[in-house]
Amino acid sequence: MGSFSTTTSTVLGAAFVTAALALPSLQFANAEAPPERGVVSFKYLHYQESQDIVSQTGSNTNIINTVSGASSVAASGSSGSSGSQDRIGVNAYSVGALVPVAGKWSLGTTYTSDSVSGASPTYHSSGLTSMKDLRRAVDVQLTRYFSRGSVSFGTSYSKETDYISREFSVQGSLSTEDKNTTLTLGGSFNNDSINPINSPAIDETKKVTTGLIGVTRVLTPQDIVQLNFGYSKGTGYYSDPYKLNDNRPRERNAVTALARWNHHFDDNGTDGTLHLSYRYYSDTFGIRANTLEAEYVQPLYKGWTVSPLLRLYTQSEADFYVSVGSAETADPTQPTPPPANAVYYSEDQRLSAYGAVTLGLKVSKQINKDWLVDVKYEQYEQRAKWSLYGSGDKGLTPFKASSIQVGVSRQF
Amino acid sequence: MGENNCSQHSGRKKAGRMNLFSKEKQSIGEKTMNREIIKKSCYALVLMSMLGLSGCALGTAVQPWEKETLARPEMTFEGDKLDNAFTEHIYSSKEGASGGAGVGGGGCGCN
Numbered sequence: 068m069g070s071f072s073t074t075t076s077t078v079l080g081a082a083f084v085t086a087a088l089a090l091p092s093l094q095f096a097n098a099e100a101p102p103e104r105g106v107v108s109f110k111y112l113h114y115q116e117s118q119d120i121v122s123q124t125g126s127n128t129n130i131i132n133t134v135s136g137a138s139s140v141a142a143s144g145s146s147g148s149s150g151s152q153d154r155i156g157v158n159a160y161s162v163g164a165l166v167p168v169a170g171k172w173s174l175g176t177t178y179t180s181d182s183v184s185g186a187s188p189t190y191h192s193s194g195l196t197s198m199k200d201l202r203r204a205v206d207v208q209l210t211r212y213f214s215r216g217s218v219s220f221g222t223s224y225s226k227e228t229d230y231i232s233r234e235f236s237v238q239g240s241l242s243t244e245d246k247n248t249t250l251t252l253g254g255s256f257n258n259d260s261i262n263p264i265n266s267p268a269i270d271e272t273k274k275v276t277t278g279l280i281g282v283t284r285v286l287t288p289q290d291i292v293q294l295n296f297g298y299s300k301g302t303g304y305y306s307d308p309y310k311l312n313d314n315r316p317r318e319r320n321a322v323t324a325l326a327r328w329n330h331h332f333d334d335n336g337t338d339g340t341l342h343l344s345y346r347y348y349s350d351t352f353g354i355r356a357n358t359l360e361a362e363y364v365q366p367l368y369k370g371w372t373v374s375p376l377l378r379l380y381t382q383s384e385a386d387f388y389v390s391v392g393s394a395e396t397a398d399p400t401q402p403t404p405p406p407a408n409a410v411y412y413s414e415d416q417r418l419s420a421y422g423a424v425t426l427g428l429k430v431s432k433q434i435n436k437d438w439l440v441d442v443k444y445e446q447y448e449q450r451a452k453w454s455l456y457g458s459g460d461k462g463l464t465p466f467k468a469s470s471i472q473v474g475v476s477r478q479f
Numbered sequence: 480m481g482e483n484n485c486s487q488h489s490g491r492k493k494a495g496r497m498n499l500f501s502k503e504k505q506s507i508g509e510k511t512m513n514r515e516i517i518k519k520s521c522y523a524l525v526l527m528s529m530l531g532l533s534g535c536a537l538g539t540a541v542q543p544w545e546k547e548t549l550a551r552p553e554m555t556f557e558g559d560k561l562d563n564a565f566t567e568h569i570y571s572s573k574e575g576a577s578g579g580a581g582v583g584g585g586g587c588g589c590n
Binding site: 108109110112114116157159161163177179181183202204206208221223224225227229230232233234236237238245246247253254255257259261273275277278279283285286287288289291293295297299321323324325327329331333340342346348350352354356358364380382385417418423429441443445447449466468470472474 | 551559561562569573584
């Protein structure tokens with residue numbers, strides 16, 4: 068542990084030394100400009116997930132316990148031995164504002180209200196427990212623009228019945244004189260409090276520190292690329308108190324590498340823009356993940372724009388993930404016990420190996436120079452057999468979700 | 480990893496007593512993983528610094544009067560902030576991986 072911390076700080080130190088070394092070789096000027104106009108935005112989200120029911124005779128996977136969760140409600144759900152069943156549903160709205168201040172500053176803030184209800188599995192995809200909770204979150208970001216870059220300070224606060232999250236962040240960016248290369252450095256600190264309603268004795272915390280370094284580069288008048296490298300170090304309570312057989316390590320460190328490329332099609336007359344991104348993720352739980360995303364933004368007549376998107380995701384399972392056992396395969400109401408000698412174990416399917424596909428479409432309309440409205444629909448599906456890391460957990464059935472967002476924004 | 484792994488939770492305490500060798504094994508596994516992460520971190524850092532230092536050499540310098548297209552909202556990486564916040568929130572609560580695009584935004588109990 069001690070040697071790891073030392074090595075980590077060496078690595079982080081190297082990052083800053085590298086950044087510092089890079090600085091003198093670059094001449095910075097006007098990295099970013101403050102927004103010329105203020106904007107107020109509103110967005111509504113409806114999200115609904117479902118999971119296929121394991122076809123069984125003589126058993127019922129729809130047994131719903133109203134034991135835990137933020138507050139118990141009578142859960143609804145179709146019963147039967149085939150088809151799919153609704154899980155968590157979310158209705159959320161968000162209001163955001165960005166205001167230029169005194170020519171050199173901007174102040175941004177967002178308020179989000181997130182109403183979650185439905186049924187959540189206690190182990191793998193069975194043992195459904197109804198839950199209902201309301202999450203409220205607010206964040207504020209203050210940015211100072213300099214002739215040679217910008218610095219942002221941010222804070223956010225999020226509260227649920229059983230979970231409070233507080234965060235502070237700082238991010239700075241510097242550009243070369245020709246504004247074709249921008250270096251970004253950022254850091255944040257998260258301090259969360261966890262008080263599960265089903266286990267009042269658990270009075271826990273989770274602290275996560277994140278660092279990020281990135282380079283953005285203009286390649287041509289139609290191409291811009293970005294490479295971000297992130298590291299996060301977390302300690303505290305990572306287990307899920309609402310699941311059976313869930314005991315996770317108290318430390319989780321992760322690295323991310325994100326490459327993004329925006330290309331504009333000028334020459335062939337489509338006037339469209341392609342967004343491509345790839346992210347690699349790796350953490351000390353043993354999860355490796357690859358995310359590939361493509362979105363194409365096509366402007367049409369009279370301010371209309373359509374943007375189809377495709378997202379492909381795959382992850383490996385956590386080292387301590389416990390697959391669906393034979394007894395549970397035979398009868399999904401029977402939880403699989405963790406291996407006898409296991410210290411860490413979890414049956415959370417989010418820690419299993421799987422692949423996922425998202426298809427989406429966003430349509431927006433610029434009504435006039437002030438008003439913009441948009442609608443976005445996304446369909447998401449996770450399947451164990453789509454994992455590029457092994458065969459996945461064959462005991463898990465496909466998990467699906469769909470979401471719709473409706474937004475409006477007004478510039479001032 | 481930390482000695483306090485077995486504190487706080489009775490289930491953890493019990494499991495910790497059941498087999499110390501398993502804990503040892505986990506610890507070694509995590510150390511290997513940490514080394515791997517550090518190795519990858521170093522590669523990424525070298526790549527980043529090379530990109531940063533050779534920034535001016537990457538591609539032909541685009542002149543200010545050629546940046547009309549780059550100034551369009553769809554050519555920036557920020558995108559629709561409220562859309563991104565909702566989308567990232569959903570993915571981070573349903574998938575093992577998260578983050579990468581920036582810092583800030585806050586956490587929740589959903590994962």
